[in-house]
Amino acid sequence: MTDQVELELEVPTSMAGQRLDQAAAELIPDYSRARLQGWIRAGQLTVDGRAARPRDKLFGGERLQLSAELEPAGEWRPQQIDLRVVYEDTSLLVIDKQPGLVVHPAAGNPDGTLLNGLLYHCPSLEKIPRAGIVHRLDKDTSGLMVVAKTLPAQTSLVEQLKQRTVSRQYDAIAQGVITGGGTVDAAIGRHRQNRLKMAVLDHGGKEAITHYRVEERFRAHTLVRCQLETGRTHQIRVHMAHIRHPLVGDPLYGGRPRLPPEASPELVQGLQQFPRQALHAAELALVHPDTGREMHWSAPLPADMLQLLELLRTDMRRGRNTPLTAG
Known part of the structure; x- marks a missing residue:
């Protein structure tokens, strides 16, 4: 990538009456409006060779010249x-x-x-x-x-x-048996008392939507696939806890581990000592900025989640293969 940006273009008459920064954002869409405003104020984006202000109105027909260096x-x-x-x-x-x-x-x-x-x-x-x-x-x-x-x-x-055209799907191991998929549509904001946490809020939160489906059930846990429609801080962790199925190992929202009755010592240890929230961004899809092609990537589950899933599967195979009731 070059460090110097050089552009010259003419303002169409259809943009007469628009602010300079507004017209520049439409004519030069490769750069954010905030960055273009900075270049205007620095005199690096000029109108007919003269410095201008972002709010200055255009008449159409002007020549915009951009000569800027990309700074660290x-x-x-x-x-x-x-x-x-x-x-x-x-x-x-x-x-x-x-x-x-x-x-x-x-x-x-x-x-x-x-x-x-x-x-x-x-x-x-x-x-x-x-x-x-x-x-x-x-x-x-x-x-x-x-x-x-x-x-x-x-x-x-x-x-x-x-x-919201970027597709992001996550695999998560949740506590409790989830009977079917669903959608959590619940606004999220900063927790009123604990500022380290986020929370579902009745008033003042930002829109947050998570879709989930069941991938595999165990006696007291469920492997789910979550798809984000929005991207709020801690969104999946907060939403799963909100429906009373917090993620295994979540230090903020998980609470005490839920253990199946007569669980093996290995499973008890695996659940109690799982070192993090059991959450993995497994699928990503978007449109390539240059080619317009749809791109898709996937990432396999990491070793710690695979090991925990194997313990949960072993627990199911040991003759106790009926999941507990949902809760």
Whole structure:
């Protein structure tokens, strides 16, 4: 990716009366409106060779000239971190994130994050906001994430996420026996008392919709496939807890482990010591920003979830193969 952006174009008469930043966003869709506004204020996007303000009105027929340099978007340092690259081309990078890896630096995790590893893997990402990260997974959630390697790709992916055309499906091991699939349509916001948690709110939350279906039932647990329609913080974890089927191992929403009667010591240990929420981003589908082709990726379940599922299957096979009643 080049560091210099050079463009020249004419404002059509049909845009007469529009604000400069509004017209620029339509004429130069590869870059966000906020970035274009910054270039206008810096005098890097001019009108007929003169500096202008974002709110200035256009008459049509003006020449817009853009001459801008892509500056580093953050002060994070590259670090060599093991990244499981599922797919990569000039515009996209798809990662199968391992559990335990924080996605973005924050107060408690200033480095050692996925973002630091991305900058090492692809140094040009320093010119992209948040190193191209357009959506996140919780630290202890594993699975697929897409990263934009160019500004046009980032703009496209953000718009696809906004339009809810990106398909994201997760595998989760929930507590309790779920009898059938369904949809949770319940707004989510910050918990009123515990600011580390999110919660379903009657007032003030953001729209959140999760579809789920049953993949496999056990005596006191269920493997479910969840599909996100929205992407709120902790959405699947909060919604599954809301319907009284929290995820195994969830430190915030899970409560005490539910144990089948007469469970083997191995299963008891596996459930009580499962080290994280049993949640994995298994499927990802989107439209490629450059080609317009539909792209699809899948990531197999990680070892810890596979081991727990085998313990649950063994428990079913030991002659106690009738699931408990739902609850």
